[in-house]
Amino acid sequence: MIRANENYQKLKASYLFSDIARRVDQFQKENPDIRVIRLGIGDVTRALPPAVVTAFHKGVDDMADDATFRGYGPEQGYAFLREKIAAHDYQARGADISADEIFVSDGAKCDTGNFQELFAKDIKIAIPDPVYPVYLDTNVMAGRTGEFVDGRYKDIVYLDCIKENRFLPQLPETPVDLIYLCFPNNPTGTCASKADLTQWVDYARKNHALILFDAAYESFIRDVSLPRSIYEIDGAGEVAVEFRSFSKTAGFTGTRCGFTVVPKECRVFLNNGETVSLHGLWNRRQSTKFNGVSYPVQKAAEAVYTREGQAQIGELTAGYLENADIIGKTMVDLGFDYVGGDNSPYIWVDGQGRDSWDFFDLLLHKAGVVCTPGGGFGRCGSPYIRISAFNSRENVVDAMMRMKEALK
Amino acid sequence: MIRANENYQKLKASYLFSDIARRVDQFQKENPDIRVIRLGIGDVTRALPPAVVTAFHKGVDDMADDATFRGYGPEQGYAFLREKIAAHDYQARGADISADEIFVSDGAKCDTGNFQELFAKDIKIAIPDPVYPVYLDTNVMAGRTGEFVDGRYKDIVYLDCIKENRFLPQLPETPVDLIYLCFPNNPTGTCASKADLTQWVDYARKNHALILFDAAYESFIRDVSLPRSIYEIDGAGEVAVEFRSFSKTAGFTGTRCGFTVVPKECRVFLNNGETVSLHGLWNRRQSTKFNGVSYPVQKAAEAVYTREGQAQIGELTAGYLENADIIGKTMVDLGFDYVGGDNSPYIWVDGQGRDSWDFFDLLLHKAGVVCTPGGGFGRCGSPYIRISAFNSRENVVDAMMRMKEALK
Structure with missing residues (x-):
């Protein structure tokens, strides 16, 4: 049955x-x-910006000719795009992220939703409240949240974001294994300072926790003192995954392209106490369940990085x-x-x-x-x-x- | 930790x-x-075929102008594409499938990989051998297969496809809940007759089992006596989901578009003996973890159905x-x-x-x-x-x- x-x-x-x-x-x-x-x-x-449109058309033209046609691409994304992302969004800001730590996808919703598959069923999860519903709902589907009682799932550690704490999640009082953070925040629009993020990175390193950092709105940051990536914080590469999207940056909500950064130094634990590479796990997940982003879309995204x-x-x-x-x-x-x-x-x-x-x-x-x-x-x-x-x-x-x- | x-x-x-x-x-x-x-x-x-290329460019042009720009589309796909699929691939062949039973996706690999999420952890699964690796690997990741012993996962019911049975999977001797079938077959290239499929549909109806039918290669069928969809078999709508792809049909391996058919009459069981709509579950899964296929790609796919x-x-x-x-x-x-x-x-x-x-x-x-x-x-x-x-x-x-x- x-x-x-x-x-x-x-x-x-x-x-x-x-x-x-x-x-x-x-x-x-x-x-x-x-x-x-x-x-x-x-x-x-x-x-879509004109430079993106031109590159998008060019990508379609490549598909129109046997000589330049592209079939299956790398599940992780084409090097031409991964290299631009690494250089422009990370290395240029002093964050030591390489092209092969970037996984191109069809959007941050899919990646933030799918990433929890890599973890054990009984980890303890901290999620801000209010929050983008996908983090919570995908963990409900995976059976990590327990029942919904009095408006909350009983196995989730909620991080209240209220006026009294300037809508910034505070470190949890009970130990947690996985933490969802999003800055600039959806829905509150608040930003985290370097000091705010440092506190979280330090917490994660000390507690062998992992941070899933959603930076889908980073391109709206104008205050130069604010971090645009969690990898601007020392040590974050060991304990944080970052999600980004071209949706809000370049108008791609209907075009569909984003990416996830999984640093190679990031490791997670097995029951026997050994550790495995999180990069390896995500690579395996994507290779098995995903077939890469449409080639013309990746060409379009690449144009975001031209002058x-x-x-x-x-x-x-x-x-x-x-x-x-x-x-x-x-x-x-x-x-x-x-x-x-x-x-x-x-x-x-x-x-x-x-x-x-x-x-x-x-x-x-x-x-x-x-x-x-x-x-x-x-x-x-x-x-x-x-x-x-x-x-x-x-x-x-x-x-x-x-x-x-x-x-x- | x-x-x-x-x-x-x-x-x-x-x-x-x-x-x-x-x-x-x-x-x-x-x-x-x-x-x-x-x-x-x-x-x-x-x-890509010229008609597809023209429509793809037109889709990109729509994105280049505020007046015709498309943001988030329906997670299930645009009606313009779903309606063409239902009419051409199903209704024209006597299969009673409606547009809202079609879920457009970025490819059959993703859908065949993700679909198992909808089921309980301890269902019994039958998988042909040899088989496209995604069916098995995604169930391994979900914890449904048990350990790998002597070259096989011990909780899977393997359906041997060998010379003696003309490479066609035979009904299992022990009861199973979920059955993966693929015709024309990848990898063997064999096809199932209507009688072959009828036997499986009857089995599934009798045993309250579900068939996941991968028809990614149906466009290669030339023998008019062979079924191109499982829905050409009476009663299949109650017990079968069908996966299709534009990859092999229209050269979309690098363009990325496919679809999954989940008939509304298809129901699955809860522990309390009640049933729920499988269509509702997949709709929830896609709405929560997926954000639809790139609009220009859907326009390109639509052109497959022009003369x-x-x-x-x-x-x-x-x-x-x-x-x-x-x-x-x-x-x-x-x-x-x-x-x-x-x-x-x-x-x-x-x-x-x-x-x-x-x-x-x-x-x-x-x-x-x-x-x-x-x-x-x-x-x-x-x-x-x-x-x-x-x-x-x-x-x-x-x-x-x-x-x-x-x-x-």
């Missing part, structure tokens, strides 16, 4: 963004004349940061406390006592604006909403005017 | 095709003047089948028994008592031709080699001349 993975039954009824889509669809059906403005899901809206590409993505992220600034100023005008938005495309707004789904419904129904209810990211998010800067200038300006009108 | 998934330690040292690549690299290093001809890994070599696309992929597969015919005739001339090659791009050659790795080395060293040693696909494959028809006509003709010379 074919039996299901029972852990799926422990998942909450649906994925956050599907819930939102359902409510928005319903509203739109009832109010077909209202033009809804979406500042909810963190999806980019501006076209033109860099200038163009700089403009792209600057445009979104200006949107964030407009949103932040509107929150000040409306008298709302918020964090984020300066080195991040997300603004985390205190709802002044409102439950986040109520606030979501209010903005949808009174302003036709879609945000993301903080409660969807965890219990600590319930008093907040996340507003995303990913939309056109016109839409952001319009949405802010509507919010001022609705909340005055 | 961060502990590893110990199941990875049960895997054999390396993935078959990495082993082959290593031996070929070594040979090439020692013999830089010999032009090695690769008939090993089943990788296509001919350019021009169909004519062009027909030529493409016909060309490879002619190669297979040339290889088959050479085997006859050389006095080797073989199967496959008529409705399949693979030829499975009996090595006349040679061990498959010895035969592999002999062909590499004496003819500069790369095949795949059958032993890499399982114990029953040890007396055989697989020769692939995926190469240019010139290379296939040249390789066959070299083999005649080397083996005369």
Whole structure:
């Protein structure tokens, strides 16, 4: 008799963004004349940069001719892309990461979701609250979280990110083996300083723990004192894996390319006390279950590292940061406390006592604006909403005017 | 302390095709003047069809303009592609599959590898021998196979495919819950008749088992009496999932697109005796761990279903089948028994008592031709080699001349 993975039954009824889509669809059906403005899901809206488009076409042309056609590529990604990533994103910033420590993938969601497969079933996991739902849900599916009781999975160590700690996760009081961190943070938009990250790296080294560091939003950092990679912290290569994406950096949410850095010095333990290379485990996982990223997409991603590409993505992220600034100023005008938005495309707004789904419904129904209810990211998010800067200038300006009108 | 998934330690040292690549690299290093001809890994070599290239470029152009730009797409794939697949590949052949039962992915390797996540840890699995290594290895990683003893994992029910049963898996003698089948078969190139598949569907229905049916090579079937989908068999929708790929059909090995069919009527059991929808489980898995296929790639795949696309992929597969015919005739001339090659791009050659790795080395060293040693696909494959028809006509003709010379 074919039996299901029972852990799926422990998942909450649906994925956050599907819930939102359902409510928005319903509203739109009832109010077909209202033009809804979406500042909810963190999806980019501006076209791929011209340098990327040119390289993408060139990659397609290569596939159109027997002489330049590419079949199966390396599961780890083409060297032409891995070398550019290592040189530009790491070595140029003093982080000692080599091309063969980079694994190109079809996006950070897949990698952050799949990476937990490499670990034992009974490790102890620390996850911030609020948090991007994928870290938690994929561990629920794998059977590491226990039952959902009073709004939380009982085997997870939650790291509360609240006003009192400036929305920064604090070291856990009980020992943990695996720690998920994300900076600039999704959903709160907060950033970690070098001192903040050093504290985590030191903790991991001392406790033989591992950090899964999600840096999908690093290209929004403008403050030069802030680290853009965890490998800017001494010793991090021994205890940290880093996930990145071209999604938000270069508008690749629909084009699909990201990468994961697994340093060769990073080791994990076997039951017999010996250690094995984490790089070897991930390499085996990817070789067995993945077949590499589309060649033209990798050519497109490579163009991000040209001089033109860099200038163009700089403009792209600057445009979104200006949107964030407009949103932040509107929150000040409306008298709302918020964090984020300066080195991040997300603004985390205190709802002044409102439950986040109520606030979501209010903005949808009174302003036709879609945000993301903080409660969807965890219990600590319930008093907040996340507003995303990913939309056109016109839409952001319009949405802010509507919010001022609705909340005055 | 961060502990590893110990199941990875049960895997054999390396993935078959990495082993082959290593031996070929070594040979090439020692013999830089010999032009090695690769008939090993089943990788296509001919350019994408013109209709696909045109649509691919058009998809890239859509991404170049804010007005037509696409961000996150549906995790399940765009309706424009799912509808074409359902209509053309299923409904037109009398199989009652609807668009929302199709899940577009970045390839059949990922899907056949990931699908096992949906099931309990202690189900009993039947896997043919020889077999595409991904089915087995991904279950090893998930801890379902037990230890590797005397060349086999002790908890797997192996379905021997040998000369005596025309290389067709026979119904297991002990009850099993999950069955992997692949037709046209990789590696043997054999096909299953409707009667063969009916026997499996009946078994699955009677025993509440599930069939994972890999149809990645269906486009090579020319014999109109052979089923191209398991859903051509009555009742299969209740007990079978089907995997397909554009890789071999339309030259997408480096472009990456495939799909999985999960009929809504297909149900799996919970421990409490209730059933859940398998479609719902896979939908949840894909929504949580996957972010959809690159939009321009889906546009490219859609073009496979245009009239021009169909004519062009027909030529493409016909060309490879002619190669297979040339290889088959050479085997006859050389006095080797073989199967496959008529409705399949693979030829499975009996090595006349040679061990498959010895035969592999002999062909590499004496003819500069790369095949795949059958032993890499399982114990029953040890007396055989697989020769692939995926190469240019010139290379296939040249390789066959070299083999005649080397083996005369």
